[in-house]
Amino acid sequence: MSRPGIALAMHPGRTEHVLPDRLLDRLESLGRLLDREPLQTFADERARRLLSEMEILITGWGAPYVGRDVLSTAGGLKMIAHAAGTVKGLIDEDIFRAGIAVSHAAEANAVPVAEFTLAAILFAGKQVFRFRDTYVADRNRDRTHPMQRLTIGNYGRTVGIIGASRIGRRVIELLKPFNFKIILFDPTLSASECAAIGVEKADLDTLMRSADIVSLHAPSLPSTQHMIDAQGLALMKDGATLINTARGAIIDEAALLATLSTGRIDAIIDVTDPEIPEPASAFYDLPNVFLTPHIAGAVGLERTRLGEMAVDEIERYLTGQPLEYAITLADLDTIA
Template sequence: MRCAGPPNHFSPRRRAMPSRKRKPLVYIHRLEWNPYEYYMNEENEKLLQSFAEVRNDGNVREPMTHEALVERLRGVEAILSLNGSRAPEITREVLEEVGTVRVAAVSHWWGDLSAKAAEAWRQAGVEVIDASDACNQAVGEWALGAIIAGLRRFDEFDRRMKSGEKWPSWRGVAGQLNGATVGLVAVGRTGRWLLRYLKPFDCRVIAYDPYMKKKEAKELGIELVDLPTLLRTADAISLHAPVTPETTGMIGRKELAMIRDGALLVNSARAALLDNDAFRDEMKKGRFRAYIDVFQPEPPPEDDVLRTLNNIVMTPHVAGTTDAMYHRCGQMAIQAIRDYLERA
C-alpha cells in the first residue's frame, strides 16, 4: 500500500491569476439605404474588436421597439452610429432607462436624422462625437479635382481628339491653378478641406462667408470679399454653403450674369443654391463652364438641357461617394470611440 507523505508546509502558494479587464461593450444600431458592409470592412472589424466587445444590429431590417432597444443597449458604453438613417430610434428615454451609454460616434452624418438623434442623445447625457470628416475630405478632393480638370479643360481636349481633330492647339484654351484666383462661397467643413488641398498651389483664395471673422480669414490665408466681387473676380468658383432659407437660390440670374466669361463654376454642395431655370439659361449661352455633382431633381430628367451642353461636366452626386470614403468613415468613428474610452 502506498502512503501519502506529510504535507509540505513550505511549498509556495500558487499565485492568483490576474483577472482580465473586461472590454467595453459597443453597440452598432441598425442602418438603412447604405448597408453595414459599406462602412465595416475586415480591417475596421478587427480594429473595433481589438478594444471592444460588439453588439451588432447593423444588418437588422425591421424597426426596433423601445423595449427591444433597452434590452440590446443594457451594459453598452458606446454607440457606433455608422450613419444616421435609423439613429432616431434610440431615443432619450431609451438611453435614460439604460443608463450606461457614455459616448456615441457618428461616422457618416445623415442630415436631419443624425441631428435629431444627436440632440436626444446629448439630452440623455451622452457625449456625441461627430467623426464624419471622411465625407468632407472626399467632397473637398472632388472639388479640387474639378477645379484642376476644369481649368486645364481635360474634357474639351478629350472630346476634340475623339471627334477627329488630330492635334488640337493649346493656345487660348486651357488655364491652370497656379496663378489663378479661386473663390469659395462659404468656408465650412468641406470648404476648409478644399482650402487645405489648395495650399501647395500658388493661387489666390478669396471667399464669401458672412459668418467668418476677418481674423480667422487672415489665419487661414484667405481674403474675405462680398459675393459680387467674388463672382466677377474668380477664375474658379466653388460652392460650399449649406441649404438654408438664406442661401436657397443665392446664385440667381443676376449673380450668374456677374460670372466672367471663361470662368469655372463648381458645385459639390447642393443644387438648391442655384436658381434652376436661370442656371440652365446661362449655361446655354456658353460664356463659362461648370462641373456639377448635384442636381434638382436627382437624377435630372433625360431631356434636361444640361445633358446636351459641352460646357458642363456632370457627375451623379458622387463627390463624397467612394469605397474608401465609407471605410474611412467607419475607421474614424471607431478610432474616436477608442480614444474616448482610453481617456475616460
C-alpha cells in the first residue's frame, strides 16, 4: 500500500513553532511529507505538483483559500487538518460537499485563551492594573495603602460567563478552585445542564447586572453581533470589569467606549472591531482599559499544541479511527 502524500499550507512567519522538527519527523513516519516548506499559494508550479500528489493537507494561519479550484488539481485529496482555530473563510463549502474530512485545532487554541482569561479575571478582581498605575505615578504608597481597604479582591465575587463555548467551559473549569460564584448566559443550555457544569443559569440582563466580572466567550455570528450594547453596559455595576477574548463584533464598541469614558467600569480587551483600532481610538488612551493585540490565543511555544492536535488527527485518520475534532458543513453555522 502506498504511503499517503502530505503537504503543508500556511504562512511560515505566522506559524513558527506549530510544526517543529519532531512533528515533521512524525509526519514522515505516517506518510510521505512532500515538502517541509509550506505552500503559500496554490497557483504556482510547485503547488500544482504537490497538490497532485497529496492525500492530506495541513493548513494553518496564512494559508491560501482552499476552494473548488484546489479540487481540480488535488484529485486525491481526502483530508484537511487545520492546525489553527476556525476554518471559516479558509475552506470552501464545496470541500465539505466533496466528502473530504476536515479537522481543526480550535480545542488546542482554547487552552491559552482560557488561561489568559483566568489571569485577567484574577487581576481584575484584585484591581492589579489600578494599583500598578497609581504606584508608578506616585512612586510611594500613600494612595495604594488605603486602596487595600476597598471592596476588592477575589473572595466571594460573581463572575459572569457569556457563552458555554469550548473556551467558556474551560474558563469555568479553571475558576472552580477559587471562591467565585459563576453565572452563565447561554440560551442553548437548560438550568439543569448549567448545574451539571457547576454554574447557575442566568439571562443576559441578570448576568450583566449581577456580575463583578463579565467575560465574553460567545461566537461571532449574525445573532451575536452587538449583543453587548448600551443597555447591557448600563446594567453593569460600578467598578465591574468587562473582559473580551472572543470577537470585537460581539460588543457595540461605540457604546462601550462611551461607557468606559465615564470611568464607571473597567475593561480588558484582547479583540476589537476592526481588528486593529484606529490610531486615534480611545482604547489606546483610557486609563481603565487594558488593551492587548489579540494575544490570548496561541503564541510562541503554545502554537505547538496546534500542530500536535493536527498530527494526532492525521494518525487517527490513517489508522481508521474517528476524528476527535471533525468539522462538518452544518457546523459552519454555529462555530466561531
